[in-house]
Amino acid sequence: MELIDRYLALVGFGETGWGALLLSASAMTLGVSVCGFLTGTLLGSVVTFMKLSRYIVLRWLADGYTTVLRGVPDLLVIYLFYFGGSAFLGSLGGLFGYEGFIGMPAFLTGTLALGVVSAAYQSEVFRGAFKSVAGGELEAASAVGMRPWPKFRRIVAPLVLRYAIPGLGNTWQLVLKESALISITGLVELLRQSQIAAGSTRRPFEFYLTAIVLYLVITWASSIAFRHLEARTMRGTRSSL
Amino acid sequence: MDIAFMWETFLILLTGVPLTLELAVTSIFAGGILAFFLSLLAVVGGPVGRGFTRGYVFVFRGSPLLVQMFLIYYGLGQFRPMLQEIGLWAIFREPYWCAVIALTLNTAAYTSEIFRGGLQAVSVQQVEAARACGMSGPLLFRRIVLPIAIRHALPAYGNEVILMLKATALASVITIMEVTGLAGKLIADSFRAFEVFIVAGAIYLAITFLVTRLMMIIEFWLSPHLRMRPPTLA
Numbered sequence: 001m002e003l004i005d006r007y008l009a010l011v012g013f014g015e016t017g018w019g020a021l022l023l024s025a026s027a028m029t030l031g032v033s034v035c036g037f038l039t040g041t042l043l044g045s046v047v048t049f050m051k052l053s054r055y056i057v058l059r060w061l062a063d064g065y066t067t068v069l070r071g072v073p074d075l076l077v078i079y080l081f082y083f084g085g086s087a088f089l090g091s092l093g094g095l096f097g098y099e100g101f102i103g104m105p106a107f108l109t110g111t112l113a114l115g116v117v118s119a120a121y122q123s124e125v126f127r128g129a130f131k132s133v134a135g136g137e138l139e140a141a142s143a144v145g146m147r148p149w150p151k152f153r154r155i156v157a158p159l160v161l162r163y164a165i166p167g168l169g170n171t172w173q174l175v176l177k178e179s180a181l182i183s184i185t186g187l188v189e190l191l192r193q194s195q196i197a198a199g200s201t202r203r204p205f206e207f208y209l210t211a212i213v214l215y216l217v218i219t220w221a222s223s224i225a226f227r228h229l230e231a232r233t234m235r236g237t238r239s240s241l
Numbered sequence: 242m243d244i245a246f247m248w249e250t251f252l253i254l255l256t257g258v259p260l261t262l263e264l265a266v267t268s269i270f271a272g273g274i275l276a277f278f279l280s281l282l283a284v285v286g287g288p289v290g291r292g293f294t295r296g297y298v299f300v301f302r303g304s305p306l307l308v309q310m311f312l313i314y315y316g317l318g319q320f321r322p323m324l325q326e327i328g329l330w331a332i333f334r335e336p337y338w339c340a341v342i343a344l345t346l347n348t349a350a351y352t353s354e355i356f357r358g359g360l361q362a363v364s365v366q367q368v369e370a371a372r373a374c375g376m377s378g379p380l381l382f383r384r385i386v387l388p389i390a391i392r393h394a395l396p397a398y399g400n401e402v403i404l405m406l407k408a409t410a411l412a413s414v415i416t417i418m419e420v421t422g423l424a425g426k427l428i429a430d431s432f433r434a435f436e437v438f439i440v441a442g443a444i445y446l447a448i449t450f451l452v453t454r455l456m457m458i459i460e461f462w463l464s465p466h467l468r469m470r471p472p473t474l475a
Binding site: 067068071072073074075076077079080081082083084086087090177178179180181183184191194195198202203204205208209211212215216219220 | 299300303304305306307308309311312315316317318319320403407408410411413421425428429432433434435437438441445446449
């Protein structure tokens with residue numbers, strides 16, 4: 001049991017323990033994932049509307065977006081935003097006569113990169129959900145005299161959300177795990193904090209193992225949350241299966 | 242946009258392609274074998290086998306691959322004397338093998354779920370029909386169950402292969418200079434993220450395009466019963 005005591009001294013909340021830092025880093029992981037996911041929902045909605053548009057050019061653009069962002073490693077996208085953002089900020093500074101290095105804020109990089117990647121996945125989820133809205137429901141809405149906007153807001157949108165939730169759950173899990181890659185930009189999320197702790201204590205095994213356990217707790221808890229959400233949006237319907 | 246710079250970038254990144262493919266092929270192959278046994282264990286292993294595979298899948302799908310890679314590469318380095326004693330240090334010392342091991346264990350979790358679905362999709366009637374013809378044991382498995390399971394699993398497996406191709410990019414974080422590693426270095430040196438991204442992205446897209454075509458060919462080859470029959474005289 002000496003082994004357990006030594007482990008707890010490392011990752012616990014005692015004087016030499018890294019517990020508090022690891023927990024706040026987990027909060028950072030959740031934070032950047034939520035921001036990235038919501039950015040992805042926003043951008044993904046735009047891409048979805050482009051995919052469903054009657055103009056072929058918009059459809060092509062949207063399909064190209066999905067193909068590229070799903071076919072390219074996410075690490076590359078992070079490099080693009082991190083270094084590209086810094087270069088952009090640098091040339092912007094040059095315009096105002098500032099010639100120093102301006103680093104891209106790590107949290108912003110993470111939000112943008114995760115957002116742009118997850119938008120590609122979310123737009124496909126939303127497109128499928130839109131296709132699942134039955135024609136009869138739209139006809140019924142038109143028959144009671146609903147105009148396009150109320151019809152969208154009160155009939156289409158709630159149904160789309162209901163059909164999209166399982167797919168969105170998958171995308172969320174993906175974003176959560178991808179957020180570990182943001183550690184290369186120096187954002188102190190769970191993996192980066194574990195790296196720091198592993199480096200300064202020279203006990204990488206214990207800390208990476210703890211990181212894995214914390215990630216498992218987060219993904220497990222969010223799968224439960226999504227199951228509840230799904231049950232809630234399905235309220236009032238009876239499955240025909 | 243600087244075409245000359247992009248051409249130069251392309252030539253440099255091209256030298257990373259063999260390593261990317263090598264990582265992908267090695268780990269997909271090894272992961273496939275591991276997944277095959279895991280899915281067998283899940284289907285015929287009883288409650289213990291089922292519990293074990295379920296736990297395995299939960300751990301490897303629920304945590305980021307990068308952390309798994311760090312645990313193997315940096316974490317196991319901590320047990321150097323022990324690993325030296327049993328002669329495994331030569332493997333865990335190399336970032337390449339650590340990346341392969343992490344990718345293999347990770348893809349095995351996803352692939353075993355795909356295989357399990359394929360095995361469970363083989364209908365009882367088909368097995369019964371084979372038994373009625375007098376087939377049993379390994380012959381039944383080899384001739385009936387396996388081909389049908391593979392056919393069921395192939396589309397999902399194609400997705401997994403492409404995900405693995407992209408996942409090899411993480412090996413660059415533990416100092417392996419494959420396509421993404423070279424791209425990251427080029428971006429950090431030149432600060433021209435956009436151009437390098439376009440070139441590296443095009444290389445990955447070309448590879449995944451070829452892989453999807455390859456999967457389509459295999460699918461065509463494995464489902465002769467769905468193909469149009471040539472007109473016959475009889």
